[in-house]
Amino acid sequence: xxxxxxxxxxxxxxxxxxxxxxLLYQLADDDFILAYRGSEWLGLAPHIEEDVAxxxxxxxxxxxxxxxxxxxxxxxxxxxxVLAHSRPPKERLNAVLLEMVNGTGTYLENPKFDWxxxxxxxxxxxxxxxxxxxxxxxxxxxxxxxxxxRVSIELFYHMMHWRTxxxxxxxxxxxxxxxxxxxxxxxxxxxxGVITLGPKGQEIIKFALIEHDKTLKDRWQAVLxxxxxSVNSIMPxxxxxxxxxxxxxxxxxxxxxxxxxxxxxxxxxxxxxx
Amino acid sequence: MDSTVSYGLLAEDEKHALFIKRIxxxxxxxxxxWMPEEYRKTLIKLISxxxxxxxxxxxxxxxxxxxxxxxxRKLGIMAKVQDEMGHGQLLLRVSEDLMKPYxxxxxxxxxxxFSGDLKFHNVFHMEAPTWADAGLIGxxxxxxxxxxQTNMLDASYGPYAxxxxxxxxxxxxxxxxxESIIMALAEGTPKQxxxxxxxxxxxxxALLMFFGPGDAGTTGTSKQDITxxxxxxxxxxxxxxxxxxxxxxxxxxxxxxxxxxxxxHFDKEAGKWIYKQPDWGKFKDIIKNxxxxxxxxxxxxxxxxxxxxxxxEALGSASAGExx
Ligand SMILES: [Fe+2]
Ligand SMILES: [Fe+2]
Numbered sequence: 001x002x003x004x005x006x007x008x009x010x011x012x013x014x015x016x017x018x019x020x021x022x023l024l025y026q027l028a029d030d031d032f033i034l035a036y037r038g039s040e041w042l043g044l045a046p047h048i049e050e051d052v053a054x055x056x057x058x059x060x061x062x063x064x065x066x067x068x069x070x071x072x073x074x075x076x077x078x079x080x081x082v083l084a085h086s087r088p089p090k091e092r093l094n095a096v097l098l099e100m101v102n103g104t105g106t107y108l109e110n111p112k113f114d115w116x117x118x119x120x121x122x123x124x125x126x127x128x129x130x131x132x133x134x135x136x137x138x139x140x141x142x143x144x145x146x147x148x149x150r151v152s153i154e155l156f157y158h159m160m161h162w163r164t165x166x167x168x169x170x171x172x173x174x175x176x177x178x179x180x181x182x183x184x185x186x187x188x189x190x191x192x193g194v195i196t197l198g199p200k201g202q203e204i205i206k207f208a209l210i211e212h213d214k215t216l217k218d219r220w221q222a223v224l225x226x227x228x229x230s231v232n233s234i235m236p237x238x239x240x241x242x243x244x245x246x247x248x249x250x251x252x253x254x255x256x257x258x259x260x261x262x263x264x265x266x267x268x269x270x271x272x273x274x
Numbered sequence: 275m276d277s278t279v280s281y282g283l284l285a286e287d288e289k290h291a292l293f294i295k296r297i298x299x300x301x302x303x304x305x306x307x308w309m310p311e312e313y314r315k316t317l318i319k320l321i322s323x324x325x326x327x328x329x330x331x332x333x334x335x336x337x338x339x340x341x342x343x344x345x346x347r348k349l350g351i352m353a354k355v356q357d358e359m360g361h362g363q364l365l366l367r368v369s370e371d372l373m374k375p376y377x378x379x380x381x382x383x384x385x386x387x388f389s390g391d392l393k394f395h396n397v398f399h400m401e402a403p404t405w406a407d408a409g410l411i412g413x414x415x416x417x418x419x420x421x422x423q424t425n426m427l428d429a430s431y432g433p434y435a436x437x438x439x440x441x442x443x444x445x446x447x448x449x450x451x452x453e454s455i456i457m458a459l460a461e462g463t464p465k466q467x468x469x470x471x472x473x474x475x476x477x478x479x480a481l482l483m484f485f486g487p488g489d490a491g492t493t494g495t496s497k498q499d500i501t502x503x504x505x506x507x508x509x510x511x512x513x514x515x516x517x518x519x520x521x522x523x524x525x526x527x528x529x530x531x532x533x534x535x536x537x538x539h540f541d542k543e544a545g546k547w548i549y550k551q552p553d554w555g556k557f558k559d560i561i562k563n564x565x566x567x568x569x570x571x572x573x574x575x576x577x578x579x580x581x582x583x584x585x586x587e588a589l590g591s592a593s594a595g596e597x598x
Contacts, residue, residue, distance in 0.1 A: 044578035055356035172588035274343035
């Protein structure tokens with residue numbers, strides 16, 4: 001398929017545009033909600049150095065969400081802030097894994113957050129995101145290919161960061177290893193929801209916006225499997241979508257409460273300039 | 275200077291005299307140089323408090339990071355709070371080097387914070403209940419911080435002076451970030467303007483207190499004389515507060531805000547601002563962790579410290595601070 005080089009050109013082909021916006025909502029919503037979960041850790045990370053590093057990663061991730069919402073805005077989907085703040089949970093296409101709480105309590109009260117879960121979730125997600133971005137560099141939608149190239153550069157550092165944590169905690173043995181192994185199963189139970197391209201997957205693939213999700217999944221396993229070996233472990237074979245398929249608009253109560261916090265000021269007056 | 279070679283052979287008072295000569299000559303003292311006990315202790319106290327205040331200072335703003343009302347504001351406040359944590363990290367490392375002779379480290383700093391031995395800045399004990407507070411903190415609290423920190427840019431202790439140089443460069447962006455939020459509110463809807471005025475009223479007293487009491491008579495103790503003697507800073511608390519007024523009162527008024535102190539005016543003859551003193555008794559209570567949010571914020575840090583204990587253990591607690 002020939003490249004579509006501008007939003008105007010994309011708008012002329014309605015089935016292309018509909019597949020493209022579907023994919024962009026997935027990418028934008030994924031990063032938006034995970035950047036939020038990450039930012040809840042602010043001031044609560046295991047040590048100050050990690051607080052600084054993690055908040056830099058969260059900023060990058062929120063920045064990526066903004067890039068994808070911007071692409072949607074250019075396609076006529078509406079103002080990027082409205083897209084980020086105003087859509088109800090059932091219209092959100094993020095993977096359920098990324099909306100799940102960090103632990104018990106809230107970021108303001110009694111936050112008993114689980115660092116093992118955070119490390120595994122972020123590491124597995126970042127690996128999947130990197131694979132998607134690399135595939136998107138050849139996307140038939142040129143503005144998305146350009147965006148993916150920019151995002152991909154920043155992911156190099158994110159990958160290194162989370163891989164280091166993953167290996168250190170897995171190799172530490174004792175309580176750390178036990179917690180990590182538990183987290184791996186929790187994350188794998190939902191990991192399919194990150195990789196799947198959802199109900200419009202066939203269309204997305206047909207227009208060569210990104211490669212087949214089966215291909216992406218194989219690559220993800222090929223990246224992670226040696227890392228498991230390096231920490232004397234074996235990657236679980238199966239992954240699932242135990243709590244629902246976010247690409248279908250299926251979500252948990254965790255998303256609802258997260259959105260309520262993120263919108264608290266915005267909804268005081270959505271028309272105002274903040 | 276070559277006299278350092280023979281420092282070990284000198285008597286205490288000769289060392290002291292040479293040290294004073296060095297700082298009088300504008301030389302920088304480095305971590306491994308000989309220094310009077312009083313100087314070291316003053317620095318440890320000052321820099322640990324500065325460092326931990328940056329970190330505790332992230333907490334009131336942290337409340338607003340997820341709630342920031344647009345993508346642009348979310349990114350702005352995320353970057354700002356990250357800088358503050360970075361300042362904390364940088365300063366604690368300077369302070370850790372000074373503590374080495376006493377066998378103290380990061381762990382001791384955290385324990386001192388929890389026990390109340392290490393105080394954090396009065397402004398970070400206060401409530402930040404609205405989005406306007408997030409803007410006001412950036413605009414006026416960071417604005418005040420720029421004034422006190424600029425005053426120490428030429429501090430006699432080299433590592434602190436260098437850290438401050440980096441910090442001040444970033445603080446300028448923070449003040450701009452805050453000002454931009456404030457401008458949007460000031461030019462916004464009537465509700466937004468009310469939100470802004472209420473925030474200024476709420477923070478006024480804490481901002482006056484920010485620079486510390488004018489003299490030791492007010493609160494019983496004051497470190498300002500020692501820090502001036504050792505060329506760590508140049509101006510007094512009151513001079514800094516006056517600088518703050520001169521810079522910000524015109525800006526506050528130009529936004530159409532009402533000064534929370536109706537008696538405030540500039541006395542041309544005396545060449546200074548006349549204002550109503552804050553309640554310094556309250557100030558003493560606040561820095562003793564009896565402020566409105568002191569306990570809650572300390573509790574947040576304590577919970578995170580305890581919840582993540584297994585992580586520090588896994589990393590090997592001794593090197594936890596160095597690793598990422
Ligand atoms: Fe700072
Ligand atoms: Fe700042």
